[in-house]
Amino acid sequence: MPTVMFNKKELLSFVGKEIKDSELVRIIEALKPSVEEIDEENIVLELTSDRIDYFTVEGLARAIRSYIGLKNPKLSVSKPRITIWKENVPVRPYIGCAIVRNTKLNDSFIKSLMNLQEIIHETYGRKRKKVAVGLHDFDKIYGTIRYVGANRDERFIPLGESKEMSLIEVLAKTEKGKMYGNLIYNSNKWPVFVDEKGIFSFPPILNSERTKITEKTKNIFIDVTGIDRQAVQKVLNLFCLVFIERGCRIESIKIKGESVEITPNFSENVFELSLSEIERILGLRLGERQIISLLKKMDYEAKEVKGKIIVVVKPYRFDIISKSDIIEDIAIAYNYDNFDPYLPNLFTKGEIHPIERVSNKIRELLIGFGFQEIVRPILTNSKTQFEKMNIAIQDTIKILNPVSEHYTELRCWLLPSVIEFLSYNTKEAYPQKVFEIGDVVIRDESAETRSRNIRKVSGAIADNGSFYAEIKKIVVELAKVLNKEIRFEEVEHPSFISGRVSRVIENDREIGIFGEINPIVLENFKIYMPVAAFEFSLE
Amino acid sequence: MQYVLTEEGEKYLHTGLPERKLIEALEKYGGRVLISELESEIENLSIGLLWAKKKGWIELKFNEIILVSKPEKYEEEIALAKIKEGKIEEVDKKIIEILLQRRLIEKVSYKHLEELIDREIISLTPELIKTGFWRKVRLKKYDINVPPAQIFRGKLHPYIKVINEVREFLISLGFKEAKGPLVEIEFWNCDALFMPSDHIAREIHDIFFVEGEGKIERKDVWENVEKVHKRCWGYWDKDLAKRLILRSQNTAISARELANLSELPVKIFAIDRVFRPDTIDAKHFIEFEQCEGIVVGENLNFRNLLGYLREIAKIFGGKEVRFKPSYFPFTEPSVEMYVKIEKLGWVEAGGAGILREEVTRPLGVNVPVLAWGLGLGRLALLKLGLDDIRYLYSTNLKWLREVEI
Numbered sequence: 016m017p018t019v020m021f022n023k024k025e026l027l028s029f030v031g032k033e034i035k036d037s038e039l040v041r042i043i044e045a046l047k048p049s050v051e052e053i054d055e056e057n058i059v060l061e062l063t064s065d066r067i068d069y070f071t072v073e074g075l076a077r078a079i080r081s082y083i084g085l086k087n088p089k090l091s092v093s094k095p096r097i098t099i100w101k102e103n104v105p106v107r108p109y110i111g112c113a114i115v116r117n118t119k120l121n122d123s124f125i126k127s128l129m130n131l132q133e134i135i136h137e138t139y140g141r142k143r144k145k146v147a148v149g150l151h152d153f154d155k156i157y158g159t160i161r162y163v164g165a166n167r168d169e170r171f172i173p174l175g176e177s178k179e180m181s182l183i184e185v186l187a188k189t190e191k192g193k194m195y196g197n198l199i200y201n202s203n204k205w206p207v208f209v210d211e212k213g214i215f216s217f218p219p220i221l222n223s224e225r226t227k228i229t230e231k232t233k234n235i236f237i238d239v240t241g242i243d244r245q246a247v248q249k250v251l252n253l254f255c256l257v258f259i260e261r262g263c264r265i266e267s268i269k270i271k272g273e274s275v276e277i278t279p280n281f282s283e284n285v286f287e288l289s290l291s292e293i294e295r296i297l298g299l300r301l302g303e304r305q306i307i308s309l310l311k312k313m314d315y316e317a318k319e320v321k322g323k324i325i326v327v328v329k330p331y332r333f334d335i336i337s338k339s340d341i342i343e344d345i346a347i348a349y350n351y352d353n354f355d356p357y358l359p360n361l362f363t364k365g366e367i368h369p370i371e372r373v374s375n376k377i378r379e380l381l382i383g384f385g386f387q388e389i390v391r392p393i394l395t396n397s398k399t400q401f402e403k404m405n406i407a408i409q410d411t412i413k414i415l416n417p418v419s420e421h422y423t424e425l426r427c428w429l430l431p432s433v434i435e436f437l438s439y440n441t442k443e444a445y446p447q448k449v450f451e452i453g454d455v456v457i458r459d460e461s462a463e464t465r466s467r468n469i470r471k472v473s474g475a476i477a478d479n480g481s482f483y484a485e486i487k488k489i490v491v492e493l494a495k496v497l498n499k500e501i502r503f504e505e506v507e508h509p510s511f512i513s514g515r516v517s518r519v520i521e522n523d524r525e526i527g528i529f530g531e532i533n534p535i536v537l538e539n540f541k542i543y544m545p546v547a548a549f550e551f552s553l554e
Numbered sequence: 555m556q557y558v559l560t561e562e563g564e565k566y567l568h569t570g571l572p573e574r575k576l577i578e579a580l581e582k583y584g585g586r587v588l589i590s591e592l593e594s595e596i597e598n599l600s601i602g603l604l605w606a607k608k609k610g611w612i613e614l615k616f617n618e619i620i621l622v623s624k625p626e627k628y629e630e631e632i633a634l635a636k637i638k639e640g641k642i643e644e645v646d647k648k649i650i651e652i653l654l655q656r657r658l659i660e661k662v663s664y665k666h667l668e669e670l671i672d673r674e675i676i677s678l679t680p681e682l683i684k685t686g687f688w689r690k691v692r693l694k695k696y697d698i699n700v701p702p703a704q705i706f707r708g709k710l711h712p713y714i715k716v717i718n719e720v721r722e723f724l725i726s727l728g729f730k731e732a733k734g735p736l737v738e739i740e741f742w743n744c745d746a747l748f749m750p751s752d753h754i755a756r757e758i759h760d761i762f763f764v765e766g767e768g769k770i771e772r773k774d775v776w777e778n779v780e781k782v783h784k785r786c787w788g789y790w791d792k793d794l795a796k797r798l799i800l801r802s803q804n805t806a807i808s809a810r811e812l813a814n815l816s817e818l819p820v821k822i823f824a825i826d827r828v829f830r831p832d833t834i835d836a837k838h839f840i841e842f843e844q845c846e847g848i849v850v851g852e853n854l855n856f857r858n859l860l861g862y863l864r865e866i867a868k869i870f871g872g873k874e875v876r877f878k879p880s881y882f883p884f885t886e887p888s889v890e891m892y893v894k895i896e897k898l899g900w901v902e903a904g905g906a907g908i909l910r911e912e913v914t915r916p917l918g919v920n921v922p923v924l925a926w927g928l929g930l931g932r933l934a935l936l937k938l939g940l941d942d943i944r945y946l947y948s949t950n951l952k953w954l955r956e957v958e959i
Contacts, residue, residue: 047879049890063881064754141752243788296887296908296922298855336786339910343879343887346856351877351889356860361851363821365725368733375718382708387954390711390947392841393736393827412737414800415763418831422840425736425800439949444704447951454827456736463771464798466737 017138018051019130020059021072025123029076029260031085045350046078065334068253070134072127073260074331081314082348090256090281090330092265100161101272106202107218109244110162111251111278114153114266115235115258124261125228131257135250139333143195146241146250147219149208151226153234158211160236162270164204171207171214173221182207182217191221208238251279252330284328286338293324296342299349309348315341370470373497373553374452377472380496384489386450386474391432393454394422400431403539405509412456412466425456429473430510430550434532437477438540445544450474452553475532475548482547483515486529490519493551499526510536519551527551556664557637557650558684563658567634572602574628577611580621589617605656634658640686712959713843713946716934717825720845723869727862729823729847734807736827739768741795743802745779746809747884748912751791755802755883762800762829762840770796775813778916786912800829804846805884808925812848812909812917819851825930836942843946845928848909854922856887856908863906863926867893870903870933880905884913885925895936904928 027034034042040050043060048069052059060069068074080087092113099112118124132148140146167183180188182205186196198219199205208216215223218240228235237254241247255265270276294300301309303319310317316327328335335341346354367375378388394414401408413424426432432451440447452472459467474489476482487503494501499521506518508528516530529549537546559567566572575596580587592599603619606612613620633649636642637659642650653659664685671690682688710718721731734742744756754760770776776795783790801807807824825845832838849862860877867875872893880890885907893903906926914923931943938945938957948954 044878047881049878065881138754141754145752245788295853296855298857337886337910337912339886339908346887347879351860351879354857354860354877356857356864358861358865359851359854359858361728361819361821361849361854363728363819364730365728365821366730367721367725368731370733371721371731378710378714382710385706385708387706387709387951388711388714389951389954390713391949392839392947394829394841412764415765416758416831417762418840419834436949436951440951443951443955444706446706448706448708449951454736462735463769464735464737464739465766465768466735466798468733468736 018061019070020057023058026072026076029072030079042079042082046082064138067139067333068331071131071257073257077260082312088259090259092267092279092281095267095269095277098269098271101270102163104164104206106199107206107240109241109247111239111247112268113237113251113255113279116264116266118235118263120230120232143219144198145243146246148250149216149218149222149238150228151236152228152232153236155226156210156215156236161209165207172224174224174227185221195220248280249333255279256331281330286326286341288324288326288338293342297346309345312348313344376496377452380492381450381474386448389436389449389451391451393426395426396421396423399435400426404431405533405535427455427457429455429471430548433473433475434540437542441542446478448476470553471550472553473550475546477544477546483531486547486549490529490549556662557642557659558662559638560657560660563634571628571631572598573606576602576606577624585621587619706955712938712957713934715959716937720869721825724823729821732807732811732822732824734810736801737764738799738801738806740797740799742809743799743806745795747805748910749883750787751794759831761802762831764798766798767796768798772813775917782912782916802828802830804828804844808846808848812919821849823847839943843930845930847926849924852921854924859906859924863891867903882907884910886910
């Protein structure tokens with residue numbers, strides 16, 4: 016989960032009240048974030064991905080303010096004075112814009128905005144694919160604003176550059192172009208905002224140097240673009256929230272395309288809750304008044320109408336999908352510490368999974384034989400499970416995005432895990448007797464997941480001497496414990512010494528193999544001690 | 555020349571000769587008895603009859619045995635005992651002949667043992683004991699200060715021991731264990747849990763992908779899930795849902811179990827391996843065990859969830875439990891549990907919540923489902939007093955041999 020650091024003084028000045036550290040921690044933790052650190056200067060929080068508004072000092076302050084009963088600024092927006100002409104740009108069809116008046120930008124404000132922008136792009140914006148945001152100095156924009164599809168040879172001076180570049184050059188040469196160019200590359204027309212003077216924004220890639228925001232900027236133009244209409248609206252609302260909290264005025268914009276739309280749209284998202292469904296979920300019998308005051312603590316507007324609670328959700332709450340999300344907020348406002356936990360009278364019969372019961376039986380047996388249990392990863396690599404084992408490479412389940420060359424595929428047999436373990440311990444005292452009980456995965460096209468887990472046991476004795484007979488004895492005992500009628504069958508298996516290896520057959524099906532390990536395999540693993548080993552299916 | 559007792563000789567030395575048995579029985583029956591009466595009573599009756607008659611102790615009349623005279627002693631028995639003790643010189647030659655004839659003793663050559671007489675030897679052997687020669691040799695005294703060779707016990711892996719403790723604990727709370735495939739369809743791992751198609755946790759840095767597509771076996775559930783995604787998220791990518799992955803959370807097992815419920819109420823848990831791409835260091839590995847559970851039944855609520863969590867927290871050995879709001883895509887309300895552990899303070903123990911109706915309804919479940927997950931790796935490290943998760947899949951045999959579990 017993401018971690019953010021806020022300046023404590025700044026946070027408290029936004030809240031508008033001095034709060035002691037211990038109290039501040041208590042409040043913030045009750046609201047969901049975890050406080051990782053707090054000192055004179057800063058507070059470090061671990062946040063959850065549902066409350067994007069907490070990623071800004073303004074949003075968190077607002078939540079704290081309502082939680083402790085202070086008044087919050089009203090989310091209001093003034094009527095549109097400006098119209099944007101919008102063409103249909105299929106690669107990025109949705110836009111939302113607003114003008115922010117009377118901004119008093121300073122260093123911390125700009126930092127906060129950049130921070131929010133980055134977080135939105137990385138998380139909710141799905142690396143700018145779903146939503147991207149641009150902020151511009153509105154006073155550097157001239158004449159009518161249009162959102163159009165541009166040809167790739169059209170030119171402008173991108174942010175941070177000194178010369179004009181064509182759009183295709185921006186993709187090829189700038190860092191952002193390289194990172195996000197793939198989002199639009201395959202489309203004929205690329206999305207741009209233009210004014211009298213030409214392109215001033217190239218979403219979702221780069222803004223222009225001309226309209227760059229500085230501490231002198233007085234009015235800001237926000238452009239939000241994306242492929243999900245609702246997501247675009249919500250992100251715009253969240254930015255508006257930050258500006259409103261900073262005392263700015265939001266002016267809406269009329270967007271004329273195939274239809275006419277006014278953004279931002281703070282229209283109300285309303286839910287209706289009944290007392291009984293709150294009681295059903297929380298196990299608390301709360302009165303209407305109490306519920307309404309709890310909801311207000313969580314920055315909702317709420318009132319009672321004919322026995323139902325009507326709840327108005329703030330326009331920047333991305334996470335409210337259904338009633339249960341609001342009911343959680345009621346629980347949060349009530350405070351989890353105040354719930355009285357109790358176990359219902361719900362009798363059910365517990366049961367171990369049969370394969371685990373069998374596994375435990377086998378553990379007991381092998382421990383009786385003096386074996387040490389080991390636990391190894393299920394992920395392995397071709398070299399370990401085939402090449403070093405001196406057998407042909409088999410078709411196994413491979414990871415498409417491995418993070419290490421040691422772990423690239425699933426093991427399809429267990430013996431290599433045990434042999435590999437011995438190879439790590441050649442300096443440790445012998446005899447070494449170890450075993451693992453674990454899953455392997457084999458292909459099975461008939462299965463829903465095209466594969467199947469098989470629980471297996473594998474063990475080995477590494478010692479100076481011949482332990483074929485000892486291993487055979489163990490295999491016989493394994494079969495006894497598992498109630499399997501087995502017979503042995505001669506086999507050639509390159510992992511084992513020819514003539515010192517046997518297959519274990521149950522009803523004409525091979526369920527195991529044992530024998531003395533081929534010295535070639537021992538050499539491959541740099542084990543300079545004879546090894547006898549077995550592998551046995553528990554299914 | 556030396557003599558040793560045969561197996562039969564040893565036996566009679568222990569139990570008494572058949573003729574002694576016979577005479578004692580006759581005395582019991584008042585001096586006469588039918589042969590048939592004793593047949594089941596005395597083992598090797600015919601041998602007893604033969605030797606008792608030879609010695610003139612009994613007479614046989616038709617099928618009846620009559621006691622003639624009771625012997626004062628049983629010389630062969632005394633002889634057996636003396637031979638056993640190695641005092642062959644005290645035994646009459648005639649008796650030795652009889653014992654040889656009766657195959658109660660046999661001749662052995664002791665030349666190699668005679669060489670040892672009065673010498674100091676290291677190993678006491680079965681032959682020395684059997685022949686009594688151990689009396690004629692000196693057994694070397696050991697240096698009791700010599701340290702012994704190391705002995706390696708067979709042992710459970712400590713991590714498995716912790717896992718089995720958790721397993722037993724949950725079974726005692728009425729939870730039934732479930733399993734699922736390690737290679738999973740993204741559908742059960744994500745879509746069925748209401749994670750939107752473009753959720754960031756479904757990208758390459760959070761999930762291992764494998765080649766191929768899974769099969770749609772529960773068409774009904776797939777259709778329900780599609781509907782709920784389209785309604786709430788506005789879109790759904792079926793091709794994505796079909797992708798095969800390595801299971802990244804055991805909630806996938808819970809989803810499968812919920813889609814196949816056969817009884818109510820029910821409590822289900824799973825302890826199994828999951829996979830996630832990560833850096834590999836002391837705190838992270840790309841495989842780990844997850845312990846997850848669900849409680850399914852009418853009228854379950856948030857307070858019940860906290861009740862179960864308080865119960866489950868006991869496995870951590872902490873006395874105090876604290877709950878904090880949290881977020882998971884598939885639960886609402888969601889909660890994080892902390893347990894107060896001596897010396898360590900508050901430790902994050904697990905996450906939980908009530909499954910969203912957007913999750914349960916498409917799976918065909920119309921009652922509340924409480925869901926929780928435990929930080930099993932953390933629990934194991936805590937119980938074992940370790941701070942490096944690499945110990946859990948340790949390649950270090952020395953450590954495994956020495957660690958006390």
